Amino acid sequence: MCHLYSLTAYFFLSFLLFLSYFLALSLALFYLSFSLCKICMKFTSSIISLSRSYVHCKWIPMQILQKDERSQLKLRNFHSRTEDERLDSECCVSYRSHLFKRAYEYLVKWCSLPYADATWELTQDVDKDKVSEFKRLHTQPMFLKNLVRTPCFTVDHPRPPQKFWEKLEGPWKGRDGLTLRDYQLEGVNWLIFNWYHRQNCILADEMGLGKTIQSIALLSEMHSAGVQGPFLVIVPLSTLGNWVREFSTWTHLYTVVYHGSKASRQVIEEYEIFLRNNGQIIPGMCKFDVLLTTYEMVLLMPPAFRHIKWRCTIVDEAHRLKGKGCKLGTNLSNLTQEFKVLLTGTPLQNSLEELFSLLNFLEPEQFDSEESFIQQYGNIETKEQVQKLQLLLKPLMLRRLKEDVEKDLKPKEETIIEVELTDLQKKYYRAILERNWGFLKQNKSGQLPNLINILMELRKCCNHPFLVQGAEEVIVSQLRTTLDPLSPDFSLQCLVQSAGKLVLLDKLLPKLKHGGHKVLIFSQMVRMLDILEDYVSHKGYIYERIDGQVAGDRRQEAIDRFSKPDSQHFLFLICTRAGGQGINLTAADTCIIYDSDWNPQNDLQVNGALTNDL
Incomplete structure (x- = not known):
């Protein structure tokens, strides 16, 4: 009996131990799944596992989440957002049959999410319009089984002979009845003429005259003429979102955006680029009409892209190709290209090289x-030499200015304001110029500016002395004697009183705000944008910001928020190099260049952002 009791107790204790382990594991898994949940929508929240898409969200009342301490941080992060997460599908990428459910699944690319986050969804869970659009773009020829392809690629249509060229007359109508302006139609005719006559060309219209729309119309006409791709369009990252929108607005061309992380690019390469038969790539056959990508992605293109015969290559902001040994130009030259078009508003910036x-x-x-x-045209001194160069460029380049084609445009006013340095700036400017290390190392941390490039340090000092390494600590301690350190706006006053430009800006912005203006502020330095962001945050202005660290889709979202008719955004802080090329910010009427570029052509690009909607 004793042995029986001990055996029973052993099994009972073992059962309790197993039950405790099971409960502990269940609680751990529950906590892990809860930590991976995502809160969305405005007054209610939804929970979603990272392995599934947003359509499988579950609604949870806000009261329940407010009672859970672990949800408080997620709730605060959600309420800090300016807009709700978009849960809409962008497009269907591919499809497959489900072995167990006897149904079809579609690979869905979701709005605001990269290709790496695409998910397989059953037909009933996908927007019917997206499925219909997918079936329209991906029909299956009767003579090829298990092959998803666009019917236009069944035959490789040659370029039409020159004698078939005809000038487009009347208004050119795109998708949904949109029409081109007369001078834009003239530009499209010029592009098509060069295409028929096998002449690569440069569309060099001034910024804001619609080079994007004209080039899209060219691809649409080539598609209608039987040459239905593949087309390659290379643009700056800051304009990628705008190009996507213009393609969807003006044409029905099947456009694929090749951009993102390595995982996203692998998804694109597997499902969006090449036609396959039983999983094998069919050489020379592509699924898309237009491949839209950026300069950086061209350098990362896989070797298989070199075997594609690109019927037309368009490079936006083509002055990026300038200079010897340009990697972008070298990589593009390795591609097979039938017709090349360069778009630039500044074809000649510094030199004829x-x-x-x-x-x-x-x-x-x-x-x-x-x-x-260079020997022939490098030293242009006479009128005859200029005419000779113009004669050389005439068949290759079309250049028009706003005042030549748009007579109703209001004249743009440009004001150059010379700002005096503050006393603090003058001291630091002199110390940097004279390499006065005793003055520069007053800070307790021992930080010193790098005086290898004195010109750059002087430029930082002129923008704001806080940009000089170690200066902020010393300046703030000095201002404690002249300003009230207990004042709630002490930090703001330190920012403003330290720099002459910011003193002027502090006087100018309230007047512009009162007058109902919307303002763009450009700066060359990201750290200067940080200081300006601190300033506008203290002042309570609603603003947006674009710099090199902002992803492409986020840039377009920021532009859209700023450009809404009912938008309350007053300021847009922009890094000149990251967002100064080709962007459309026509909602603004005032442009402030906080610090000019060494190359004045870049400042011209910035000014073009205000009138880029023609």
């Missing part, structure tokens, strides 16, 4: 010697 780089990319056989080109 840069112009030669563009011409050499367009016609490497005609412009093969830079030395010979």
Whole structure:
């Protein structure tokens, strides 16, 4: 009996131990799944596992989440957002049959999410309009089984002969009845003429005249003429979202955006690029009409892209190709390209060497010697030499200015304001110029500016002395004697009183705000944008910001929020190099260039952002 009791007790204790382990594991899994949940919507919240899409969210009352301490941080983060998460599907990428459920699944690309987050969804869980659009773009020919493809690629149509060229008359109508302006239609005719006559070209209209729309219309006309891709369009990251929107607004071309992380690019390469038969790539056959990508992605393109015969290549802001040994130009030259179009509002910036780089990319056989080109046109001094260069460029380049094509435009006013340095700036400016280490190392941390590039340090000092390494600590301690350190706006006054430009800006912005203006502020330095962001936050202005650290889709979302008719956004802080090329910010009427670029052409690009909607 004793043995029986001990055996019973052993099994009973074992059962209790197993039950305790099971409960502990269940609680751990519950906590882990809860930590991976995502809160969305405005007054209610939804919970979603990271392995599934947003359509499988579950609604949970706000009262329940407010009682759970672990949800408080998620709730605060949610309420700090300016907009709700979008749960809409963007497009269907591929499909497959479900073995167990005897149904079809679609690979869905979701709005605001990269391709890496695409999920397989059953037909009933996908927007019917997206499924219909997918079936329209991906029909299956009767003679090829298990192959998803666009019917236009069944035959490789050659470029039409020159004799078939006809000038487009009347208003050119795009999708939903949109029409081009007369001068834009003239530009499209010029592009099509060059295409028929096998002449690569440069569309060099001034910023804001609609080079994007004209080039999209060119691809649409090529598609209608039987040459239905593939087309390659390379743009700056800051304009990628706008190009996507313009393609969807003006045409029905199947456009794929090749951009994102390595995982996203792998999804694109597997499902969006090449036609496959039983899983094997069919050489020379592509699923898309237009591949839209950025400069950086061109450098990361896989070798398989070199085997594609690109019927047309368009490079936006093509002055990026300037300079010897440009990696972008080298990589593009390795591609098979039938027709090339360069878009730039500033074809000639600093020297004729840069112009030669563009011409050499367009016609490497005609412009093969830079030395010979510079010898002929490098020292233009007479009217005859200018006319000779114009005669050379006439068949290759179309250049028009706003005042030539738009007579109703209001004249743009430009004011240059000379600002005096504050006393603090003058002291630091003199110390940097004289390499006065005793003055510069007054801070307790021992930080010193790098005086290898004195010109850059002087420029920082002129923008704001806080940009000088170690200066902020010393300046704030000095201002404690002249300003009230207990004042709630002490930090704001330190920012403003330290820099002459910010003193002027502090006087100017309230007047612009009162007058109902919307303002763009450009700066070359990201750290200067940080200081300006601190300033506008203290002042309570509603603003947006774009710099090199802001992802492409977030840039377009920021532009959209700023450009809404009922938007309360007053300011847009922009890094000149990251967001100064080709963006459309026509909602603003005032542009402040906080610090000018060494290259004045970049400042012209910035000014073009205000009138980029023609």
